[in-house]
Amino acid sequence: MMAPMRELAIVLGLLLVFGALAIAAEAPILEAISLGAWVGLLGAAVGVPSGVAYHVALHRALSPRGELPSGWLLRPLELHPRLRPDERPLVLSLCYLGAAGFVAICVGIAIVGCALFLAFSRGELQL
DSSP: OOHHHHHHHHHHHHHHHHHHHHHHHHSOHHHHHHHHHHHHHHHHHHHHHHHHHHHHHHHHHHGGGTOOOTTTTTOGGGGGGGSOTTTHHHHHHHHHHHHHHHHHHHHHHHHHHHHHHHHHHHTSOOO
């Protein structure tokens, strides 16, 4: 990933965290937890199947040519340069869709976590 893209990802991540804090701070506790749970579930419903489909598509693209090293499942992004131009659209679109699902899961967790943190700090919830 190029440096400007990494910086953009950091800024977007911070905006998501602050947005989750704002949502959790303004919404009633149960609504914030419900929103976070639904966002996370939607992310899982999109991200998990597309992540599996991405790995299958990557395997189908590179395996016939013998370009899959052992342990490829641990670092599949390193294999993207090995894709031919006609294979890239399918494989990379599934990769990005799975990544978007993962981000949605993280945002859902952040919303729930922020809501619980604020509720405990305000004394609305106790252990």
